Amino acid sequence: MEMVKDFTPVPRDLEASQKIYRKSISYSQGVVRTLLQNKVAMVSLVFILFLIVVAIAGPIAFPDYEKTDLLHTLTPPSKEHILGTDELGRDVFTRLIRGTRTSLMIGFIAETINLVVGMLYGGIAGFLGGKADNIMMRIIDILMSIPQMLVMILMLTVLKKGIPTLILSLTITGWIGLARLVRGQILSLRENEYALAAKVLGAGKKEILLTHLLPNAIGPIIVNYTMSIPGAIGAEAGLSYLGLGISVPEASWGNMLQAGSSQFPASLWLFFAPAVLFALAMLAFNLLGDGLRDALDPKMRR
Amino acid sequence: MSDDVLFEIENLSKYFDVENKKKLRAVDGISLQIKRGETFGLVGESGCGKSTLGRTLVRIYEPTSGSIRYDGKDIAKLGRREAKEYASKVQMIFQDPYASLNPRMTIGDIIKEGMKIHKIGNDKDRTDRMCELLELVGLSKEHAQRFPYEFSGGQRQRVGIARALAVNPEFIVCDEPVSALDVSIQAQIINLLRELQDKLGLTLLFIAHDLSVVRYISDRVGVMYLGSLVEVANAEELYLNPIHPYTKGLLSAIPVADPLVENSRKRSLLEGDIPSPVDIPTGCKFASRCPYATSDKKEGVPPLHDFGGGHYVACFNAQSLINSMDEGNF
Amino acid sequence: MLAIKDLKVSFHTYSGEVQAVRGVNLSLEEGGTLAIVGESGSGKSVTAQSILKLHDPDITEYKGGHIELDGQDILEFDEKRMQEIRGKEISMIFQDPMTSLNPTMTVGNQIIEILKRHEKGKDNKKIGRKEARERAIELLKMVRIPNADQRVDQYPHELSGGQRQRVMIAMAMACAPRILIADEPTTALDVTVQLQILELMKEMQKEKGTSIIVITHDMGVVANLAKTVVVMYGGVIVEAGTAADIFYRREHPYTQGLLDSVPNEKQRKDKKLESIEGTPPDLVNPPVGCPFADRCKYAMKICHQQMPEETKLSETHLCRCHLLDPECPYPRISLAFKGAKKREETYVR
Numbered sequence: 001m002e003m004v005k006d007f008t009p010v011p012r013d014l015e016a017s018q019k020i021y022r023k024s025i026s027y028s029q030g031v032v033r034t035l036l037q038n039k040v041a042m043v044s045l046v047f048i049l050f051l052i053v054v055a056i057a058g059p060i061a062f063p064d065y066e067k068t069d070l071l072h073t074l075t076p077p078s079k080e081h082i083l084g085t086d087e088l089g090r091d092v093f094t095r096l097i098r099g100t101r102t103s104l105m106i107g108f109i110a111e112t113i114n115l116v117v118g119m120l121y122g123g124i125a126g127f128l129g130g131k132a133d134n135i136m137m138r139i140i141d142i143l144m145s146i147p148q149m150l151v152m153i154l155m156l157t158v159l160k161k162g163i164p165t166l167i168l169s170l171t172i173t174g175w176i177g178l179a180r181l182v183r184g185q186i187l188s189l190r191e192n193e194y195a196l197a198a199k200v201l202g203a204g205k206k207e208i209l210l211t212h213l214l215p216n217a218i219g220p221i222i223v224n225y226t227m228s229i230p231g232a233i234g235a236e237a238g239l240s241y242l243g244l245g246i247s248v249p250e251a252s253w254g255n256m257l258q259a260g261s262s263q264f265p266a267s268l269w270l271f272f273a274p275a276v277l278f279a280l281a282m283l284a285f286n287l288l289g290d291g292l293r294d295a296l297d298p299k300m301r302r
Numbered sequence: 303m304s305d306d307v308l309f310e311i312e313n314l315s316k317y318f319d320v321e322n323k324k325k326l327r328a329v330d331g332i333s334l335q336i337k338r339g340e341t342f343g344l345v346g347e348s349g350c351g352k353s354t355l356g357r358t359l360v361r362i363y364e365p366t367s368g369s370i371r372y373d374g375k376d377i378a379k380l381g382r383r384e385a386k387e388y389a390s391k392v393q394m395i396f397q398d399p400y401a402s403l404n405p406r407m408t409i410g411d412i413i414k415e416g417m418k419i420h421k422i423g424n425d426k427d428r429t430d431r432m433c434e435l436l437e438l439v440g441l442s443k444e445h446a447q448r449f450p451y452e453f454s455g456g457q458r459q460r461v462g463i464a465r466a467l468a469v470n471p472e473f474i475v476c477d478e479p480v481s482a483l484d485v486s487i488q489a490q491i492i493n494l495l496r497e498l499q500d501k502l503g504l505t506l507l508f509i510a511h512d513l514s515v516v517r518y519i520s521d522r523v524g525v526m527y528l529g530s531l532v533e534v535a536n537a538e539e540l541y542l543n544p545i546h547p548y549t550k551g552l553l554s555a556i557p558v559a560d561p562l563v564e565n566s567r568k569r570s571l572l573e574g575d576i577p578s579p580v581d582i583p584t585g586c587k588f589a590s591r592c593p594y595a596t597s598d599k600k601e602g603v604p605p606l607h608d609f610g611g612g613h614y615v616a617c618f619n620a621q622s623l624i625n626s627m628d629e630g631n632f
Numbered sequence: 633m634l635a636i637k638d639l640k641v642s643f644h645t646y647s648g649e650v651q652a653v654r655g656v657n658l659s660l661e662e663g664g665t666l667a668i669v670g671e672s673g674s675g676k677s678v679t680a681q682s683i684l685k686l687h688d689p690d691i692t693e694y695k696g697g698h699i700e701l702d703g704q705d706i707l708e709f710d711e712k713r714m715q716e717i718r719g720k721e722i723s724m725i726f727q728d729p730m731t732s733l734n735p736t737m738t739v740g741n742q743i744i745e746i747l748k749r750h751e752k753g754k755d756n757k758k759i760g761r762k763e764a765r766e767r768a769i770e771l772l773k774m775v776r777i778p779n780a781d782q783r784v785d786q787y788p789h790e791l792s793g794g795q796r797q798r799v800m801i802a803m804a805m806a807c808a809p810r811i812l813i814a815d816e817p818t819t820a821l822d823v824t825v826q827l828q829i830l831e832l833m834k835e836m837q838k839e840k841g842t843s844i845i846v847i848t849h850d851m852g853v854v855a856n857l858a859k860t861v862v863v864m865y866g867g868v869i870v871e872a873g874t875a876a877d878i879f880y881r882r883e884h885p886y887t888q889g890l891l892d893s894v895p896n897e898k899q900r901k902d903k904k905l906e907s908i909e910g911t912p913p914d915l916v917n918p919p920v921g922c923p924f925a926d927r928c929k930y931a932m933k934i935c936h937q938q939m940p941e942e943t944k945l946s947e948t949h950l951c952r953c954h955l956l957d958p959e960c961p962y963p964r965i966s967l968a969f970k971g972a973k974k975r976e977e978t979y980v981r
Contacts, residue, residue, distance in 0.1 A: 005934050005957065005959055006932070006933040006934050006937070007932045007933070007934055007954070007957075007959070007960050007961055007962070008932055008933045009930070009931070009932050009962075010931050010932060010933055010935075010936065011931075012909065012910070012926070012927065012928070012929060012931060025646075030646075033646065
């Protein structure tokens with residue numbers, strides 16, 4: 001079909017050329033959408049949410065993690081005990097649920113404390129800059145020079161063993177990494193042209209920090225938080241394995257691993273159940289962290 | 303154009319600390335007057351300190367020494383309230399339209415930010431004014447709810463201009479406002495700036511490395527080299543009769559969109575690179591690249607000297623260069 | 633030697649399919665210099681990067697066409713074959729030499745790495761470290777870096793912007809490629825340094841016979857370097873020809889606008905700059921007609937309705953504009969040159 005050729009002049013329609021056809025999405029909408037598209041991260045997220053539900057509701061449904069049954073010690077998985085029993089006849093499945101609560105709780109609480117302390121410390125240092133920043137960073141250097149493992153072991157040997165002490169030992173120097181990250185972010189964002197523009201407009205330091213710096217630094221902070229939770233859980237496991245962390249009858253992934261390894265390889269289930277769950281949880285947190293990093297970075301957005 | 307002076311800059315220096323206790327002398331003893339209502343163009347290669355000078359005027363940086371007087375008042379001695387008032391009178395447009403808008407804020411909020419800081423009007427007034435500004439810079443009010451990433455470079459630069467205008471400034475530092483834009487968009491922004499200047503009676507400091515744009519937009523032009531002004535003159539005078547060898551070299555390198563001109567071009571007059579501003583040579587800073595440098599070492603930096611008609615040159619050999627030009631030996 | 637035939641490239645993004653390149657034809661001769669001119673989003677960089685298949689394969693779709701190097705279609709090569717081509721047959725330099733050099737390696741080691749990957753030593757065996765280093769110094773000398781034997785051990789941040797771009801050229805030329813693609817090679821540089829780099833590129837070309845594709849939005853660079861020019865807009869070529877065709881016999885309103893919007897000596901200060909108003913089209917929703925129609929001061933109804941065909945004005949000169957339609961009652965741009973203002977006034981009615 002031949003179109004009629006119409007050579008009538010048309011005035012320029014600048015409105016039309018300025019029009020934006022694409023749908024507008026805000027930053028957070030973009031983050032959610034990128035994350036939803038990342039299958040690995042979504043599977044990890046679902047798994048972590050599942051663990052959290054288990055940690056909260058599980059021990060209510062299966063409260064008897066301390067109950068011993070000396071007639072049925074070290075039984076392999078069966079109908080009554082789907083994951084078998086330990087050397088005192090305690091149900092491994094019930095203990096694993098209880099252990100999930102303990103381990104996740106330690107991970108979340110310790111890292112949330114680190115997040116708050118680190119953000120405040122790093123934010124203030126980066127925000128004040130100059131001499132104050134210098135002094136605050138030197139304090140961090142001094143703290144860093146003390147071997148962290150030694151402090152933790154020392155604290156756990158001297159103080160009463162238990163969850164509070166463990167959390168304290170994980171947080172006493174645990175916030176340093178995040179403080180450095182936040183400070184670095186704030187310092188580099190401060191030189192960004194939009195922060196300078198706010199300064200030129202007469203905005204105070206506080207306004208710049210709250211409206212321009214922190215919202216743009218939040219991405220890496222969230223990623224760091226997500227990726228450091230498995231670190232805390234791992235540290236708990238390590239310390240408990242050494243017999244310094246959570247002691248029986250309380251259950252945690254760490255002390256269950258320790259119990260399992262003492263019966264290794266005769267009663268494999270004792271070791272494998274917590275080991276598999278622990279490994280999966282670590283992997284899920286790290287994969288979610290990776291997904292978040294991609295989603296939160298606008299440059300990675302397509 | 304009235305001749306009253308808006309900015310009186312005297313012997314201004316801005317040094318930055320760098321490693322090994324050395325100083326980076328970004329701005330090194332500049333004296334300059336900017337008159338009310340004019341456009342002062344500032345050119346030079348990257349690293350010459352032109353942006354630092356602009357940023358010092360809008361108080362992003364505090365000067366290391368020297369003074370800046372705005373409307374007769376020394377800006378270092380302003381009280382808290384006066385300083386805030388100064389921040390509304392003196393604004394800046396940034397180079398990178400991608401980095402100068404907060405990606406988390408909508409266009410509307412970005413433009414309203416300054417009005418909020420200076421408590422201009424209530425929220426409705428600000429929204430009205432914001433819509434007005436959007437139209438003034440050639441965008442539409444439907445754009446207010448959008449985020450910066452949805453716009454092209456030229457549109458973002460318009461938002462940057464609207465943000466600066468929101469607080470009713472008298473003076474705007476335009477720091478390479480078009481160098482990150484496409485050629486077809488550059489002309490739009492330049493036209494917009496000129497139109498706004500006429501309409502609002504603004505004084506502009508126009509910093510750029512694109513010499514042909516500066517020639518077009520500026521009334522007077524200053525050429526900077528390694529933190530110092532080497533030549534200041536009316537725009538046409540500077541482009542038609544440059545005296546300082548550096549200015550000559552710079553002007554000779556302007557690309558021309560004409561193959562015949564480009565193919566007959568002689569080799570660049572300026573060889574080599576600009577020396578590091580950390581280790582500035584003593585004497586004339588340009589001597590290491592200057593084809594007319596004499597071997598007798600003179601002490602100190604050559605001062606800016608008036609060679610008539612407001613044409614200032616900082617060169618020990620300026621007089622002999624002018625003479626040889628007059629004789630047509632050049 | 634290199635021919636692009638009806639290339640179509642799309643990116644799949646959240647907002648939909650971005651049709652970045654919509655049917656591009658061009659060819660490059662042995663030893664020739666081709667400039668691709670256009671603004672951001674015109675598809676100029678996408679076209680050039682397709683030659684090396686540098687796009688993220690997850691979102692990129694080559695929807696049609698061929699890129700033929702000596703008659704072989706590059707688009708059908710696998711990644712391994714592409715790695716052999718990149719740096720060896722075709723190499724590329726980018727706009728920002730700071731971000732395209734590795735900051736943790738000395739410039740010498742970066743050149744040596746390339747040589748080791750692609751080149752053989754004198755005895756036709758793997759190239760030795762000592763020999764590679766000597767070659768690296770030679771290359772640095774070739775791009776006129778002073779004190780090359782000391783500079784070879786320096787890190788990128790110790791060099792100036794111009795020297796970094798010289799290093800980039802040295803790296804690109806290390807294996808004597810047949811084609812050098814320069815993506816905005818001087819945009820980040822000062823005019824004085826720009827001139828030096830352009831001179832260097834021309835010398836390299838003369839010495840080695842390399843063909844150059846330069847991507848730029850700066851008509852000054854085009855005038856200095858290019859023998860043939862392709863002007864792209866909205867993912868299509870709107871005008872193509874020799875430098876003389878484009879600079880002195882242009883027929884497309886966009887080419888005209890590009891050349892006009894650079895202020896020259898004759899620009900009067902009391903006059904506004906000629907500018908192309910408006911914004912380039914969003915290629916998620918490419919217009920059915922001429923992509924430039926929205927911003928064109930000569931636009932007619934037909935321009936919004938159908939894409940103009942390519943008109944062959946001479947052996948070398950192609951243009952895509954409805955003004956060239958034999959049935960069009962208005963004069964073409966080159967004829968309307970002097971009367972352009974008058975024409976604009978008639979349009980206002």
